[in-house]
Amino acid sequence: MxxxxxxxxxxxxxxxxxxxxxxxxxxxxxxxxxxxxxxxxxxxxxxxxxxxxxxxxxxxxxxxxxxxxxxxxxxxxxxxxxxxxxxxxxxxxxxxxxxxxxxxxxxxxxxxxxxxxxxxxxxxxxxxxxxxxxxxxxxxxxxxxxxxxxxxxxxxxxxxxxxxxxxxxxxxxxxxxxxxxxxxxxxxxxIKTAAVADARLFDLVEARLDRLLAGEPGALAEVAAGAARAKAALVESDPEEAGARKLLNLGHTLGHAIEAETGYVAISHGDAVAHGLRFALRLSLAAGGDPAFAGRLGRLLERLAVPALPPLGAEALLARVALDKKAREDGLAWVLVDGPGRGRIAATLSPGLVRRELESWLGGPPSDSL
Ligand SMILES: NC(=O)c1ccc[n+]([C@@H]2O[C@H](COP(=O)([O-])OP(=O)(O)OC[C@H]3O[C@@H](n4cnc5c(N)ncnc54)[C@H](O)[C@@H]3O)[C@@H](O)[C@H]2O)c1
Missing domain, CATH: 3.40.50.1970 (Rossmann fold)
Known part of the structure; x- marks a missing residue:
């Protein structure tokens, strides 16, 4: 633009x-x-x-x-x-x-x-x-x-x-x-909106990331408009979040739990969601997602240089996720991403799989992009 x-x-x-x-x-x-x-x-x-x-x-x-x-x-x-x-x-x-x-x-x-x-x-x-x-x-x-x-x-x-x-x-x-x-x-x-709903926007963010991180107005304008349009399309199709709009919760299920568990001060909302996206990606891979796209999204998130997570326990985070779920009328499930612009709501992920993936993700090296 x-x-x-x-x-x-x-x-x-x-x-x-x-x-x-x-x-x-x-x-x-x-x-x-x-x-x-x-x-x-x-x-x-x-x-x-x-x-x-x-x-x-x-x-x-x-x-x-x-x-x-x-x-x-x-x-x-x-x-x-x-x-x-x-x-x-x-x-x-x-x-x-x-x-x-x-x-x-x-x-x-x-x-x-x-x-x-x-x-x-x-x-x-x-x-x-x-x-x-x-x-x-x-x-x-x-x-x-x-x-x-x-x-x-x-x-x-x-x-x-x-x-x-x-x-x-x-x-x-x-x-x-x-x-x-x-x-x-x-x-x-x-990045979240692009990942679940707009492959072209994903390409754009990937291509412009250095300029975006430098705060270049033209690049920010282009991405803000693209992401707002993509979100508007999802909202039009599902104004009160009964279905497709829930895709926008990608990364937020664990992100909210991280924020709550760290008392809303140690880590910002944006950074908590970035970690939540990394974990959603890992779950997506475990559930059959596209490894090539997972690699791209993982590298993109790494380039954001989000501060590392403080030490957190899987049990405590899962308890927060369960509380959040109960508190939500929409009974939020995990959102996964199968490929660029292809988010999906996984209503039936086995709790055992989620726990295993979370434990190994939390225990993994900080440089492990997924
Ligand atoms: N309604 C929704 O659909 C929806 C979706 C996502 C988030 N939210 C809510 O949005 C809030 C977070 O919004 P936010 O990230 O914009 O944070 P914010 O509104 O809390 O603002 C963060 C800081 O940015 C500063 N600021 C604002 N404009 C600035 C500018 N142009 N230049 C420099 N500083 C500026 C503010 O003074 C403030 O200190 C949360 O409460 C979250 O729940 C709502």
């Missing part, structure tokens, strides 16, 4: 259509295209201080379009996703005269998007909202598909609704300020 090339696509869902604007210059194109939706209305923008310090000026066009504009700061990162913060937003919107025809703008990463989307979807039984994802992970994954959520002390994303935004405006220019860890976290999700 060349500089200033804005790519647009739509995601049709049971309650309407979400317009997507991706690439360098997407914000200018998005504000112009969305002007009829925003002009003369009460607008509530939700963001956090670090993001506003870096990119807050990019909200100015929305401020100029609004009849009245209110900027609500929320805590940075995961701390935004609480019932207390949702309540604070509901109350601030009420005090500022929010009505059903007001609009919410989520300006931030996945945390801001999840909270603001949840608050928008529940305030007055649902007001329309626009997502402006500012991290690669949010552009690739979190902003696409209409899932919103807040956390409870007992479990992440425990309370949430499906509330699709009117539009997702993902400007690649915002990604220039991301640190390497956040670039890597977004790339892990892009």
């Amino acid at each position: 060349s500089r200033e090339a804005v790519e647009t696509f739509e995601l049709r869902h049971p309650r309407g259509t979400t317009r997507h604007f991706y690439g360098a210059g997407a914000l200018a194109a998005g504000w112009a295209a969305l002007a009829p939706e925003l002009s003369g209305r009460t607008l509530f923008a939700v963001s956090s201080r670090p993001i506003l310090d870096l990119h807050g000026a990019r909200l100015e066009p929305a401020r100029r379009l609004a009849r009245s504009f209110h900027l609500f700061e929320v805590p940075d990162g995961e701390a935004a996703k609480s019932a207390a913060e949702a309540e604070r937003l509901w109350r601030r919107m009420t005090s500022a005269g929010g009505k059903r025809d007001s609009r919410v703008i989520a300006f931030g990463g996945g945390s801001v998007g999840d909270l603001a989307g949840f608050a928008a979807g529940t305030f007055l039984r649902g007001v329309a909202w626009i997502q402006v994802p500012t991290t690669l992970l949010a552009q690739v994954d979190a902003a696409v598909g209409g899932k919103t959520a807040i956390d409870l002390a007992e479990a992440k994303n425990a309370v949430g609704i499906f509330h699709h935004p009117l539009a997702v405006v993902a400007d690649a220019d915002l990604l220039a300020t991301l640190g390497p860890q956040h670039v890597r976290a977004g790339l892990v999700e892009a």
Whole structure:
């Protein structure tokens, strides 16, 4: 994708259509295209201080379009996703005269998007909202598909609704300020989506990985748009995660267990999922997956230079997986990948096989890419 090339696509869902604007210059194109939706209305923008310090000026066009504009700061990162913060937003919107025809703008990463989307979807039984994802992970994954959520002390994303935004405006220019860890976290999700659903995207990530890791805007824009499109196609085919959309959980079954077992601090979500992908690959091979593709995916993950796992026990991780499974209404099973773009849900993997593979994987040398 060349500089200033804005790519647009739509995601049709049971309650309407979400317009997507991706690439360098997407914000200018998005504000112009969305002007009829925003002009003369009460607008509530939700963001956090670090993001506003870096990119807050990019909200100015929305401020100029609004009849009245209110900027609500929320805590940075995961701390935004609480019932207390949702309540604070509901109350601030009420005090500022929010009505059903007001609009919410989520300006931030996945945390801001999840909270603001949840608050928008529940305030007055649902007001329309626009997502402006500012991290690669949010552009690739979190902003696409209409899932919103807040956390409870007992479990992440425990309370949430499906509330699709009117539009997702993902400007690649915002990604220039991301640190390497956040670039890597977004790339892990892009690789996951490519592995289960889009062989061409997989080739692209493989070919561009050095440029992507260096944060080159053109390469990031191309991959963000490709991964968002691939996810949108899966979501269209399965809006509420009854089937194909579950493929996007590749690497997350063990990834969540690793995060929980390490207390959500020792290892980031992106890195936990990268390890989860490596293990899913190993299970896929044990279940008859394509060794050539497993080698490619293994080498790609190795090039991400994810920090090694701290010592973890197979039993403890499997207990976390079982808890996670029980907590999920969808009774999540392992997702495997048979070849490029060919994910599948393995409903009946023998627990004995999973345990053996996990034990030997955890005991293997750190350089063992699978
Ligand atoms: N709704 C979904 O479908 C879905 C999917 C995947 C993940 N998520 C959620 O997304 C969240 C993670 O999102 P995230 O990875 O975007 O993290 P995040 O939103 O917590 O942001 C991480 C950090 O990046 C900073 N940041 C944001 N934009 C920046 C920029 N342009 N330049 C520099 N720094 C910037 C923020 O200030 C923050 O400190 C989790 O809560 C996860 O549960 C939701």
